[in-house]
Amino acid sequence: MTLKMKNILFISGMLILFLLLWSVTLFADVPKGFTGYGETTAISPDDETLVFSYYHDGDASLYAVPVDGGEATLLAQPEEGTSYVNPAFSPDGDMIVFIKQWQEEEQPYGELMLMGAASGEKRALTSGYNLITEAVFSPDGGSLYFLQAGVFQNYSDIARERPHDFDIHRMDLHTYETEQVTNKKAYDMSSLAVTPDGEELMYRSYEDSDRIIFMSMENNRETSPVPIFDVASEAPILSSPALSSDGEQVIFSDVASKDENGTFIYEGFRMDLDNYEAEQITNFQEHVTEPVFFHHSDRLIVTVDKQFAQRESDYQYWEVSLDGTEQRRLHIEIPEGEEL
Amino acid sequence: MNRMEKHIQQVLQETQCAAEEREELEEELLTHLQELKQSYIAQGESETKAEKLAIVQFGGSKLIGRGLQESMYPWQRGLLYIIGIASLLFGVLFHLYTLYVLQEPSIGWLAIQLTAGAFITLAAINIAFIGKHPYFLHVMGMLHLIWHAITYLFIQGMPMNQVFLFLVYLILLIGFQLVFLFRNSYFSSAAPNEDARKRWEIKIGYTLNLVFGMAVIAIALFFLWGLLLFTGWSMMALYAFIPILVWFVFYKYQMKFIARKPVVSILTGLLFSALAVAVPYAILVIV
Numbered sequence: 024m025t026l027k028m029k030n031i032l033f034i035s036g037m038l039i040l041f042l043l044l045w046s047v048t049l050f051a052d053v054p055k056g057f058t059g060y061g062e063t064t065a066i067s068p069d070d071e072t073l074v075f076s077y078y079h080d081g082d083a084s085l086y087a088v089p090v091d092g093g094e095a096t097l098l099a100q101p102e103e104g105t106s107y108v109n110p111a112f113s114p115d116g117d118m119i120v121f122i123k124q125w126q127e128e129e130q131p132y133g134e135l136m137l138m139g140a141a142s143g144e145k146r147a148l149t150s151g152y153n154l155i156t157e158a159v160f161s162p163d164g165g166s167l168y169f170l171q172a173g174v175f176q177n178y179s180d181i182a183r184e185r186p187h188d189f190d191i192h193r194m195d196l197h198t199y200e201t202e203q204v205t206n207k208k209a210y211d212m213s214s215l216a217v218t219p220d221g222e223e224l225m226y227r228s229y230e231d232s233d234r235i236i237f238m239s240m241e242n243n244r245e246t247s248p249v250p251i252f253d254v255a256s257e258a259p260i261l262s263s264p265a266l267s268s269d270g271e272q273v274i275f276s277d278v279a280s281k282d283e284n285g286t287f288i289y290e291g292f293r294m295d296l297d298n299y300e301a302e303q304i305t306n307f308q309e310h311v312t313e314p315v316f317f318h319h320s321d322r323l324i325v326t327v328d329k330q331f332a333q334r335e336s337d338y339q340y341w342e343v344s345l346d347g348t349e350q351r352r353l354h355i356e357i358p359e360g361e362e363l
Numbered sequence: 364m365n366r367m368e369k370h371i372q373q374v375l376q377e378t379q380c381a382a383e384e385r386e387e388l389e390e391e392l393l394t395h396l397q398e399l400k401q402s403y404i405a406q407g408e409s410e411t412k413a414e415k416l417a418i419v420q421f422g423g424s425k426l427i428g429r430g431l432q433e434s435m436y437p438w439q440r441g442l443l444y445i446i447g448i449a450s451l452l453f454g455v456l457f458h459l460y461t462l463y464v465l466q467e468p469s470i471g472w473l474a475i476q477l478t479a480g481a482f483i484t485l486a487a488i489n490i491a492f493i494g495k496h497p498y499f500l501h502v503m504g505m506l507h508l509i510w511h512a513i514t515y516l517f518i519q520g521m522p523m524n525q526v527f528l529f530l531v532y533l534i535l536l537i538g539f540q541l542v543f544l545f546r547n548s549y550f551s552s553a554a555p556n557e558d559a560r561k562r563w564e565i566k567i568g569y570t571l572n573l574v575f576g577m578a579v580i581a582i583a584l585f586f587l588w589g590l591l592l593f594t595g596w597s598m599m600a601l602y603a604f605i606p607i608l609v610w611f612v613f614y615k616y617q618m619k620f621i622a623r624k625p626v627v628s629i630l631t632g633l634l635f636s637a638l639a640v641a642v643p644y645a646i647l648v649i650v
Contacts, residue, residue: 026376029488037451037481041474044458048468183593334520 056081060338060355063109063157063313064324066090067140068116070317073324074098075340076108077357083108085121085138090317090324090342092353099138099145107136109157114164116140122155123147130175131186135167135194148194149201154186157213162221167194168204170212170226191215191224191238205243216266225266225273233261235273248273250294250301255280260287263313265323271296274314274323279303286332291325291343304347314343321345324353367396370418377428379436379494381551388431396421432490436550440490442543447484449536450507454480457518457529464525476514479507497551498615504547505611508540509580516588545573548618561625568625568632572617575636579610582640602647609639 024032061076061083073090076083083106086095098119101107105125112119119140122133133155135148148167149155158169173188189212191204204224211229218225224238234247250259255278264275272293279290291305291314305311310331315324323343330337340353371392380388396417403413421427432440454476462468482503486493493500515533518526548569587603613635621628 026489030485033485033488034481037477040451040455041477044455044473045470048458048462048470048473051462051468 057335059336060326060340061108062326062328062336062338064315064326064340065110065112065119066315066317066324067112068114068318070319072140073340073353074110074112074119076106076110078106082106083124085110085119086355086357087140088353088355090353092355094356095358097358098140098143099136111157111159112140113160114162118160118164120148120158120160120167122157127152135169148199156186156189157215159215159217161193161217162219165196167196168192168215168217168224169194170215173208185211187211189228191226204240205238214262214264216264218266219268219270225264227262227264227275233259235261235264235275248294248296248299250275250277250292251299252277252292252294252301252303254278255287260289262289265314265316267316268318274304274316275301276312276314280308282308289331291323293345293347302347304345305343305350306347307341307350366414367393367400367418370421370424371396373424374428374431376491377425378432379439379490379550381497382495385495436546439543439546439550440487442539442546443483443487443490446507446536446539446543447480447482447487449532449539450480450483450511451477453529453532453536457514460525460529465521472514475510479510483507497547498618501544501547501551501614501618502611504540504544505576505580508537508544509584509607511537511540512580512584513587516584541573541577545569548573548621551618564625565622568621568628571629572614572621572632575632576610576614579606579636579639583607586644602643605643606639609643610636613639 057078058080059078061078064073064075066073070090072087074085074087077086077095082101082103084097084101085099085107087098088095099107099121101123105123107121108124110119110121117140119138121136121138123136124131124133126132131154132152134150134153135155135158136145137148138145154172154175156170156172158167160167169192170189171192172186173190175184175186177184187210188208190207190209191212192201193204194201209228209230212226214225214227216225217223218237222240224240226236226238228234228236234249237246237248238244250261254260260278262276264273266273272295274291274293276289277292278287279292280288282288288308289310289312290303290307291311292301293304294301305325307327310328311325312328313326317323321344323345325341325343327339327341328336329339340355341350342353343350371389374392375385375389378385378388399417399420400410400413403416404410408416429440454473457476458468458473461472486500486503511533515530515537518529518533549566583603583606587600590597590600590603617628617632617635620631
């Protein structure tokens with residue numbers, strides 16, 4: 024066989040091998056995206072129902088389940104390529120606000136959506152190409168406060184692209200008019216809450232370090248309680264603070280220890296807003312995040328990531344007593360193939 | 364081209380030698396064939412018959428060519444075949460693992476892996492062509508090595524109980540690649556008639572210079588890994604490859620210098636490798 028023929032045969036063989044593997048890959052039954060529970064949850068004002076997101080192949084639908092666990096009910100299913108996340112109940116429990124998320128050309132977008140908790144009827148409250156990340160009702164149920172990012176970019180070469188230039192906005196639910204409450208263009212804002220008296224907003228932000236900020240709605244004055252506790256990291260890496268129904272306590276997630284690989288282990292901490300003293304209340308030795316208070320009992324639902332710092336998260340929901348003595352996993356059955 | 368010259372060309376198609384060396388070898392082999400031919404003519408054979416008989420006695424082109432290759436560059440062609448085919452096999456096996464176990468296949472990765480393996484195998488098939496371009500072969504080998512190092516970085520983050528054998532396979536493959544690169548540098552630059560001490564110095568020179576090269580690659584890949592971890596893929600990631608590119612250009616000249624001044628080349632290699640890393644990254648910090 025001549026050298027030329029050898030080359031032709033070898034290159035043809037390689038092309039056939041590649042095309043064969045490519046076609047096998049195209050026809051293989053590969054999941055298109057993340058499947059599993061979402062990170063955030065909401066508890067109805069009567070403490071009966073838990074609402075959460077569940078992802079099917081990368082798209083999150085909203086489900087409801089009794090707070091003790093059991094079979095979930097599909098509440099809202101988005102069109103392909105979009106997700107419904109970050110639900111929050113109205114004070115009377117009749118409405119649920121959530122965020123519709125999607126991406127176009129690697130740019131994420133988020134719009135406000137409102138849904139009847141019983142009817143399941145949905146309506147979009149904002150439209151266009153906004154980047155709204157979360158929303159909560161005011162205590163009187165007449166308005167929504169929401170976080171909106173101005174840009175999605177990396178602020179430095181060693182940072183990932185993220186939403187930035189955050190501000191708080193308010194929407195009047197009678198007129199649907201929107202006003203901007205803050206003018207901070209904050210690097211980061213999350214975990215928005217309104218105090219029970221409706222006079223202050225609480226949120227987490229990053230200003231040199233992670234902070235919980237209380238902002239007066241009357242004069243925009245801010246206070247930033249710094250929890251007093253033993254932290255396993257050099258500085259608090261505080262996330263997902265949640266305000267109790269009486270407005271006297273905050274539960275947040277922070278570094279409690281490190282595992283054998285040096286990965287931080289986040290647990291739930293309770294801070295008393297009278298003296299800012301905080302104590303650890305969970306002991307999962309895993310990643311605890313997004314606590315949500317029950318409204319009428321000393322209990323919480325927390326999200327535990329069983330695969331923290333890995334390629335994909337694996338979230339579970341656990342009920343935890345406020346004194347940290349009890350913790351119980353919520354067993355939820357997601358109905359197969361159900362469509363609205 | 365007469366019958367005997369054609370036969371010699373076919374012999375040389377199976378050997379790796381450089382252009383200059385090839386001319387000498389061609390002349391030497393042709394002289395040998397001419398002598399054989401003359402001896403047959405002296406025995407009363409016609410010119411055509413004498414040529415044919417000389418070629419038969421000389422031996423088949425493949426047999427002689429491969430024999431020459433092994434005596435001049437022992438194991439080099441075999442190593443190229445081993446590396447090339449092992450890379451192709453790794454590509455197929457790891458792709459099937461990512462497809463059916465991880466369920467996250469990457470056609471892009473497969474395309475690069477198969478292309479890299481195919482290039483090395485083609486180099487082994489076309490050993491005469493590649494022998495004329497040792498630096499090209501060296502760059503190709505280094506790029507292939509870097510690609511495997513990047514693959515290693517990605518794989519080691521996957522579930523260890525599943526990818527352990529892939530990692531061992533890759534380490535062995537990288538080991539073979541390092542041995543090949545060292546030998547390729549040595550064979551393509553060092554004169555065979557040096558004394559034993561000089562040859563030993565040259566070998567040390569190549570080994571240490573390649574170690575410096577590996578260090579430059581390791582630092583650049585670490586920098587790239589950090590960038591990817593914090594920022595994901597961006598054009599900035601290409602900056603990480605500048606020290607490698609600079610080192611590649613430098614090594615083209617250093618290969619010859621090592622053969623001439625092996626001891627001094629260790630110092631110049633160390634200095635230049637340090638500069639190849641320090642200058643681009645210092646510019647980045649300043650800017």
